[in-house]
Amino acid sequence: MDLQDQLKNLFPDHIQEESTEKEVEDNIWMQDDPILCKYEKRKGKPITILEGYTGATEDFKILAKEIKKKLSVGGSFKDDKIIIQGDYRDKIMQILKDKGFNVKRVGG
Template sequence: MDLHDQLKNLFPDHVISNEEINEDIDNNIWMQDEPIVCKYEKRKGKPITILEGYTGATDDFKALAKELKTKLSVGGSYKDDKIIIQGDYRDKIMQILKKKGFAVKRVGN
């Protein structure tokens, strides 16, 4: 249940226009001071991509992790304020994050 559904339950008479919905989608409300760091590592001989440096709410970062894993069709996890994605997907992840309005910094080769 997202925020719009919760508000609809609280205020059933309020009508949401398409402009309000589009503004919410276009303007991601995730607060960020510095760029998200996207780096590549190998653990036990297998490549992984690590995202760190997010300064907003933990739930938003977890939702972002789930969305990235779904879009890339890969496994991964969220631990210690880091998103860990299995495989080297730095370029694709950076494109997705830039479309969402994040500043992204690539670290490593």
């Protein structure tokens, strides 16, 4: 008997909501224009910037969270831009292409 079965026995009236990440990923709006992937240095530290998403802000935040989680790096979402700490252009572009986005590399 695993933990799920034990919890069902203890709380038979509880209704478990199953919301997987796959369902959330499927709801992200795809666009025709490419997402721009740029590299910059701020205060001597490398960063990767993603911009140009025309869908809902919440979808872009979900995408930012997923990218940060997959790469195990820090970052933020500001002014409709995803800012990732470090130079991860190639990996981020591959993640976005696997999801079905058009991505354009800008700069060096």
